[in-house]
Amino acid sequence: MRRRVRPGGGRQIDVSVAELGARGDGVAKTGEGLVFVPLSAPGDFLRLRVTGEKKGGALLGEILEILEEGPDRIDPPCPHFGPCGGCQVQHLQADFYHRWKQLLVGTHLSRQGLDPAVVRPLVQIAPGCRRRAVFAARRRGRRLQLGFHEARSHNLVDLTTCLLVTPTLLNLLEPLRAVLALWLPEGGEAEATLVDTETGLDLLVETDVAPDLETREALADFAETRDLARLSWRLRGGLSEPLALRRLPVLSFGRAQVTPPPGAFLQPSREGEAALIDLVRSAIPDSALRVADLYAGLGTFAFALADRARILAYEGDAEALAALDTAARQPSLQGRVAGERRDLGRQPLRSEELNVFDAIVFDPPRAGAPAQVAHISASDVPTVVAVSCNPASFARDARLLVDGGYRLEQITPVDQFPWSSHLELVAVFLR
Ligand SMILES: C[S@@+](CC[C@H](N)C(=O)[O-])C[C@H]1O[C@@H](n2cnc3c(N)ncnc32)[C@H](O)[C@@H]1O
Structure with missing residues (x-):
């Protein structure tokens, strides 16, 4: 099937797309080097306009015409797909898409010299759940x-x-x-x-x-x-x-009802949040009675663990921490959660401070937590659970933990951001 996608000028080339890159662009290998093509699918034969160059010299292309469709290309379900930056990969068969997401974490692990064999099957979260x-x-x-x-x-x-x-x-x-x-x-x-x-x-x-x-x-x-x-x-x-x-x-986490400050960070879907909480809970042994929740936000993980441990929740944002603190005072929590405001980039918890805990959960922003992770990797805490929305920064943090003597036991990718190149994951480190 020949389908015109978008007219345009510039230098034209015809390419075959070999694979899907980590950001969801198709990648074609040509005599001029790699060409990254948004909205393309492996197996596509395309007429492109070269629109620019990426760092490292690879070219960027825009589809002018699909000369032949790859076997996994489908019609995207949303009329806005293409121009809209909300989704990058609606044009792929579900099976192919899930296999690609499954492999994303491993790609980043390999770049850090870590073994992708620890990656478990992808937990799929359906579209239409983002709250x-x-x-x-x-x-x-x-x-x-x-x-x-x-x-x-x-x-x-x-x-x-x-x-x-x-x-x-x-x-x-x-x-x-x-x-x-x-x-x-x-x-x-x-x-x-x-x-x-709610x-x-x-x-x-x-x-x-x-x-x-x-x-x-x-x-x-x-x-x-x-x-x-x-x-x-x-x-x-x-x-x-x-x-x-x-x-x-009101948002419920475990037995706590939290009133978020306007605009506060929140896991994007209730289904994704439930999957993350399940993974975090099953990674922390019942014997862990004192747990540190770093980058705690509104207390998503802290409150979910409060039925079996005492939690100290560290968070840098004053409004989020105030919401967590208020909820922690609810009688049903029996004082098992306490919050502390701390900038974990500038003033990470030192290994001596961490050693009083039986387990650590950390869920940093996209950039990862190199300063904090350096101290975790020097600690004696037996169980460390990482939650991350960025496999690239996670893999760098994982490398630091493994270099510090932790074993990377397992990683479960959670597709909280369907049809995008973003991916959430929960990883378990033991020593
Ligand atoms: C990915 S969110 C996770 C929040 C929470 N764990 C959850 O699941 O809802 C990252 C959190 O880290 C906090 N944060 C960002 N930079 C920080 C820093 N330097 N020190 C402490 N907290 C920080 C943000 O305010 C945000 O609440």
């Missing part, structure tokens, strides 16, 4: 664009649908578009963080345009009509201000 999403908005004339950015661009894809998010989030897009159209002036921009909590939607709008009295009234009406739990706004980088608080947003 937290950040949408960008921009006013262009009469149209209020609301959606995700295009890949490698500041352009916005104005979404009519999204197959990643929960129906509750999806149903709010159109009314949110209408109310933001009242708020934002021509050229005005905003970012809307939506979280589907007591209703929690919406934070971040923008440089302060709402006037009329807009505030419209926003309060919007919160009422759409039955939001809470609606807040903040100037970019400033403090949030509630515009409507109809119920406290």
Whole structure:
């Protein structure tokens, strides 16, 4: 089948795609070296326009025409797939896609000289479960664009649908578009963080345009009509201000009910979070009575472990820690969780401080935790569980732990970000 994808100028070449790279681009091997081609599939024979060069000299190409489709190419289910930066790999058979995700962690382990044999089967999380999403908005004339950015661009894809998010989030897009159209002036921009909590939607709008009295009234009406739990706004980088608080947003972790601060980090789907919690719980032996939860956020893992251990939760963000602390005081927790604010990059827990624990869970941001991991690798703590959303930085951290004498026992990849090149994982280290 010949299908025209996008017209364009520039130097044209015809290539065969050999494999799918770690970021979801097809990779063609040519006489001029590697060419990375977004939205392509292995086995595709393509006419390309060369659009640039990557670091290291490989070329970047844009599909002009699919001359022959690879065997694993399918029609993507979402009408926005292609331009929308929310998904990179909807155009692949499910089996092929899962095999590719399964192998991603091993690729990064091998680069660090670690054995990929420890990688267990992928835990699959279906699309349509994402309960937290950040949408960008921009006013262009009469149209209020609301959606995700295009890949490698500041352009916005104005979404009519999204197959990643929960129906509750999806149903709010159109009314949110209408109310933001009242708020934002021509050229005005905003970012809307939506979280589907147990007591209703929690919406934070971040923008440089302060709402006037009329807009505030419209926003309060919007919160009422759409039955939001809470609606807040903040100037970019400033403090949030509630515009409507109809119920406290609530998230349950173990026996704790946590009210997240507006815009707080949260595992993107409840299903993904449950899978991570199961893996963390099964990695920590019942004999571990004192556990450190590093990069604890709202206490996702700390509260989930509190039925069998005392947990000290370390977190750098003051608002997240305050939410964790408040929940930790609930009588059902019996004082088993305590929080401490600490910047683990600048002031990592030293090995002497870590040695009082029977187990450590750490779940750092995408960049990983080299400073903290250096101290963990010098500690005597028998069980260390790493949760990571970035296999590349995880593999670097894993190398440090293995160099410090830990055995990497197992890694379970969890596909929390379906149709993207992102991957979550839980890894167990013992000594
Ligand atoms: C990937 S999130 C994990 C949160 C939590 N474990 C969860 O599952 O919801 C990483 C957390 O690390 C925190 N963080 C980032 N940099 C930090 C630092 N230098 N010191 C301490 N915490 C940090 C963030 O605020 C965020 O809560």
